[in-house]
Amino acid sequence: MKNMSVELCGVKLKSPLIAASGTFGFGREYDEFYNISAWGAISVKGLTDEPRVGNPPPRIAETASGILNSVGLQNPGVDAFIRDELPRLVATGVTVIANVAGSTVESYTEAARKLSDSPVAMIELNISCPNVRQGGAQFGASPEEAARVTSAVRGVCSRPLMVKLSPNVTDITAIARAVQDAGADAVSLINTVAGMAIDARARRPALANITGGLSGPAIKPVALRMVWQTAKCLRIPVAGMGGVMTGTDAAEFMIAGATAVMAGTANITDVMAGPRILRELEEFLDENGIEDVNELTGSLILN
Amino acid sequence: MPRDYSARLVFNECIAEDIVELCFELTEAEPWGSAPNPARGPSPLDPFYKKIKRVQGACSLPGFGAEPQGPNPGQFAHLAAPGVFLRRPVSIAGFRQDENIVRFIVGIAGEGTRNLAAKRPGETIKILLPLGNPFPSIPSGRNIWLVSGGLGVAPLLYLAKTLSGTARELRAFMGFSDERSVFGVEEMRELSEMTLDVGGFITDKVSGALASARPDAVFSCGPLPMMGALKKICAARGVPLYVSLEERMGCGVGACLVCACAARGAAGYKRVCRDGPVFDAEEVVIS
Ligand SMILES: Cc1cc2nc3c(=O)[nH]c(=O)nc-3n(C[C@H](O)[C@H](O)[C@H](O)COP(=O)(O)OP(=O)(O)OC[C@H]3O[C@@H](n4cnc5c(N)ncnc54)[C@H](O)[C@@H]3O)c2cc1C
Numbered sequence: 375m376k377n378m379s380v381e382l383c384g385v386k387l388k389s390p391l392i393a394a395s396g397t398f399g400f401g402r403e404y405d406e407f408y409n410i411s412a413w414g415a416i417s418v419k420g421l422t423d424e425p426r427v428g429n430p431p432p433r434i435a436e437t438a439s440g441i442l443n444s445v446g447l448q449n450p451g452v453d454a455f456i457r458d459e460l461p462r463l464v465a466t467g468v469t470v471i472a473n474v475a476g477s478t479v480e481s482y483t484e485a486a487r488k489l490s491d492s493p494v495a496m497i498e499l500n501i502s503c504p505n506v507r508q509g510g511a512q513f514g515a516s517p518e519e520a521a522r523v524t525s526a527v528r529g530v531c532s533r534p535l536m537v538k539l540s541p542n543v544t545d546i547t548a549i550a551r552a553v554q555d556a557g558a559d560a561v562s563l564i565n566t567v568a569g570m571a572i573d574a575r576a577r578r579p580a581l582a583n584i585t586g587g588l589s590g591p592a593i594k595p596v597a598l599r600m601v602w603q604t605a606k607c608l609r610i611p612v613a614g615m616g617g618v619m620t621g622t623d624a625a626e627f628m629i630a631g632a633t634a635v636m637a638g639t640a641n642i643t644d645v646m647a648g649p650r651i652l653r654e655l656e657e658f659l660d661e662n663g664i665e666d667v668n669e670l671t672g673s674l675i676l677n
Numbered sequence: 678m679p680r681d682y683s684a685r686l687v688f689n690e691c692i693a694e695d696i697v698e699l700c701f702e703l704t705e706a707e708p709w710g711s712a713p714n715p716a717r718g719p720s721p722l723d724p725f726y727k728k729i730k731r732v733q734g735a736c737s738l739p740g741f742g743a744e745p746q747g748p749n750p751g752q753f754a755h756l757a758a759p760g761v762f763l764r765r766p767v768s769i770a771g772f773r774q775d776e777n778i779v780r781f782i783v784g785i786a787g788e789g790t791r792n793l794a795a796k797r798p799g800e801t802i803k804i805l806l807p808l809g810n811p812f813p814s815i816p817s818g819r820n821i822w823l824v825s826g827g828l829g830v831a832p833l834l835y836l837a838k839t840l841s842g843t844a845r846e847l848r849a850f851m852g853f854s855d856e857r858s859v860f861g862v863e864e865m866r867e868l869s870e871m872t873l874d875v876g877g878f879i880t881d882k883v884s885g886a887l888a889s890a891r892p893d894a895v896f897s898c899g900p901l902p903m904m905g906a907l908k909k910i911c912a913a914r915g916v917p918l919y920v921s922l923e924e925r926m927g928c929g930v931g932a933c934l935v936c937a938c939a940a941r942g943a944a945g946y947k948r949v950c951r952d953g954p955v956f957d958a959e960e961v962v963i964s
Pocket residue numbers: 436753761763764765766767768769782783784785786787788789790791828831832922923924925926954
């Protein structure tokens with residue numbers, strides 16, 4: 375019997391595949407298509423302490439092999455999530471990761487404190503949303519600020535803490551080391567790559583927010599490189615993402631050093647992406663005579 | 678319940694300049710999709726679980742009707758057009774339950790729709806449907822008006838088909854910007870009392886008609902300026918108006934929040950794909 379389960383900072387996941395935040399809502403919609411507990415876990419849409427309405431439309435632009443989005447953390451707030459969404463989500467049997475964003479250290483700690491008392495399995499601290507000025511990216515851009523918000527949340531949070539890193543920095547490993555030292559139990563990367571699209575005929579930006587975050591296959595090489603560099607220099611595990619569309623993509627991230635893999639944009643282009651990628655990853659293991667998916671992690675051959 | 682289908686193109690015909698009518702036979706739902714969800718059990722609502730028999734040859738166009746279980750008028754589908762990354766949302770313009778054939782009317786607007794129009798009968802694409810909320814169902818014996826601009830008539834042709842037997846009076850106001858883009862006129866004329874306008878403002882015809890008659894509801898799909906003007910006209914006469922809106926989409930199922938349209942008052946944004954695409958005109962900002 376093949377082993378598909380992994381352990382991510384003390385949380386046992388039935389597979390290494392996690393739905394990436396912001397592409398899976400609170401699981402409600404995809405639950406109509408398949409049993410969402412097929413995922414190892416799902417990371418819910420980014421939550422803030424107070425509700426947020428998000429950015430004006432258009433919020434999406436298609437690019438070569440990817441999309442730019444500028445949703446801007448639209449969410450009902452942590453309290454409404456815990457009250458209206460979490461009980462149903464937990465009842466499906468899926469492991470829930472709460473993705474948390476904020477504008478001040480206090481707004482992060484307040485949200486994390488409330489979630490610590492809820493049945494979420496883990497908190498993913500989003501210090502990397504490129505789409506709102508008050509979205510936490512200011513914390514993700516410097517090692518000192520990243521460490522400051524991580525240790526503050528660590529102090530109030532009884533759940534395992536994963537910090538989601540931005541690729542829009544000069545040296546992602548410096549940020550990763552800083553959050554590890556500040557008490558993070560894992561890191562996830564990468565969030566979207568800051569980008570822009572222009573409608574030449576109208577001479578206007580394609581997104582109302584002017585800039586947005588790039589995701590999908592277009593960013594996969596950037597993501598793989600960053601996962602590889604980061605995993606090499608950390609003690610804590612890495613959840614890798616960026617353009618994972620197939621089971622082989624997921625295997626590549628694990629080989630680069632990831633313990634778990636997230637898929638985001640894949641859900642947007644293929645409503646059945648979760649179970650499909652999982653099936654493909656199992657097929658990949660079969661074809662390559664691998665008994666335990668954990669064998670892939672960090673198995674890159676360099677000579 | 679929506680499902681992702683393999684769909685075989687059975688009909689492709691140009692019906693106006695840069696406008697094609699495409700009919701697809703839904704063959705098989707994604708196999709994972711039919712796996713029952715133990716947490717929820719099999720869904721009796723799902724008319725599409727079964728594998729569907731294949732039909733031979735092209736469909737004949739007449740006979741697209743509303744089917745009790747099928748996708749309803751106002752709902753849309755998400756088509757995986759070749760050569761582009763995202764799916765393309767297109768209104769369902771007809772459905773034949775007996776043969777599982779779904780009809781679309783597609784205007785060539787860019788690469789995705791151009792590649793769709795270039796598909797040949799026999800070729801297969803993925804289509805996710807039915808998505809979104811349909812036009813509200815109306816008790817029989819009412820007076821209903823349909824108002825369209827350009828391609829917006831596509832979902833209204835399907836709606837007219839379902840209402841023609843049950844409405845007391847069905848009137849359609851069809852506006853087109855020029856002669857070359859006119860289509861669906863004969864079909865609509867058979868189903869309703871039809872007013873055509875080419876090159877002018879269809880809303881002028883509607884306000885003229887409203888001077889001497891008052892429908893129970895107006896259903897509309899078309900360019901935003903047209904629907905904005907219609908909202909004012911209907912509000913002034915106290916006539917309920919339902920509009921079908923468009924916005925750029927990602928997932929099409931309500932999860933990614935990119936298809937935002939402004940809700941009235943302080944209610945933030947609604948999702949066009951899930952809360953719409955058909956809205957009570959009073960609920961949304963049309964601009
Ligand atoms: C609910 C709904 C129903 C629709 N029904 C029909 C229909 O029945 N017939 C029809 O011809 N068209 C319909 N449209 C518009 C159709 O989706 C666009 O014309 C099409 O996506 C354009 O794709 P493209 O690649 O040819 O153009 P491009 O401009 O190259 O597309 C670039 C991107 O913008 C998006 N986009 C461009 N125009 C629109 C638009 N008007 N609305 C939403 N997204 C857009 C595309 O999906 C794509 O992601 C509908 C749109 C919506 C939202």
